[in-house]
Amino acid sequence: xxxxxxxxxxxxxxxxxxxxxxxxxxxxxxxxxxxxxxxxxxxxxxxxxxxxxxxxxxxxxxxxxxxxxxxxxxxxxxxxxxxxxxxxxxxxxxxxxxxxxxxxxxxxxxxxxxxxxxxxxxxxxxxxxxxxxxxxxxxxxxxxxxxxxxxxxxxxxxxxxxxxxxxxxxxxxxxxxxxxxxxxxxxxxxxxxxxxxxx
Numbered sequence: 001x002x003x004x005x006x007x008x009x010x011x012x013x014x015x016x017x018x019x020x021x022x023x024x025x026x027x028x029x030x031x032x033x034x035x036x037x038x039x040x041x042x043x044x045x046x047x048x049x050x051x052x053x054x055x056x057x058x059x060x061x062x063x064x065x066x067x068x069x070x071x072x073x074x075x076x077x078x079x080x081x082x083x084x085x086x087x088x089x090x091x092x093x094x095x096x097x098x099x100x101x102x103x104x105x106x107x108x109x110x111x112x113x114x115x116x117x118x119x120x121x122x123x124x125x126x127x128x129x130x131x132x133x134x135x136x137x138x139x140x141x142x143x144x145x146x147x148x149x150x151x152x153x154x155x156x157x158x159x160x161x162x163x164x165x166x167x168x169x170x171x172x173x174x175x176x177x178x179x180x181x182x183x184x185x186x187x188x189x190x191x192x193x194x195x196x197x198x199x
Contacts, residue, residue: 001081001082001083001084002079002080002081002106003079003080003082004078004079004080005078005079005080006078007074007078010069010070010072010074010078010080011072013067013069013080014069014072014115016067016121017115017117017121017124019033019034020032020033020034020035020121020124020137020139021033021115021117021124021137023071023072023115024072024073026071026113026126026128027113027126027128027131027133027135027193028131028188028189028190028192028193028196028197029192029196030196031126031135031137032124032135032137034139035137035138035139036138036139036140036141036143037138038135038136038137038138038197038198039135039136039138039145039146039149039153040133040134040135040153040154040159040193040197040198041133041134041135041136041149041151041153041154042132042133042134042151042154043111043127043128043129043132043133043134045151046125046127046134046149046151049149049150049151050149050150050151053148053149053150054066054116054125054145054148054149055083055085056148057144057145057148058085058118058120059085060148061118061120061122062120063085063118063119063120064084064085064086064119065082065083065084065085065118065119066081066082066083066085066116066117066118067080067081067082067083067116067117067118067119068080068081068082068083068110068114068115068116069110069114069115069116070109070110070112070114071109071112071113071114071115074109078109079106079109079110081106081110085118108129110127111127111128111129112127112128112129112130113126113127113128114126114127115127121139122138122139122140122143122145123136123137123138123139123140123143123145124136124137124139125137131189132163133154135197155198156194156198156199159190159193159194159198160190160194163185163189163190163193164185164186164190165181165182165185165186165190166182167179167182169182170182
């Protein structure tokens with residue numbers, strides 16, 4: 001399931017999805033090319049509620065392999081996940097994977113702008129623990145992935161409610177400092193996310 005590869009091989013792995021995904025970009029910038037639509041989901045909700053369903057959906061799509069790559073900018077040796085979907089998948093696979101990642105110290109490298117897809121390449125996901133969500137780009141109009149997931153993707157209004165910051169969100173600091181943090185968060189993260197994935 002785990003393969004250790006060098007940066008050259010990682011580039012080769014990413015070349016499989018090069019026409020659909022910009023592996024050098026990170027959220028909140030636009031990482032997908034020509035996606036039909038996007039789903040933005042809380043990262044914990046996805047890991048604990050939707051990862052198993054994503055694997056099940058991949059089997060439904062008749063995919064043979066699920067691939068999880070670290071970000072392209074990781075240096076030296078990289079650990080990647082390749083899940084053989086032709087084998088029987090346990091019902092608790094998502095929890096087993098998360099435990100396995102933590103045990104092998106893989107969780108951060110795979111979730112910090114790492115990328116998940118299968119060999120059908122009808123959808124691709126990028127994760128960010130830093131930002132707290134996963135964005136899935138869907139490339140096939142008739143792809144039914146959204147109907148398989150338990151979590152409700154954010155609407156534009158729901159995303160703004162959850163992540164946009166205001167003066168009241170900052171206590172015990174001066175108004176000037178709070179204003180600086182608000183501008184940084186909203187201008188560097190929230191508004192680019194709205195522009196790239198909701199508008």
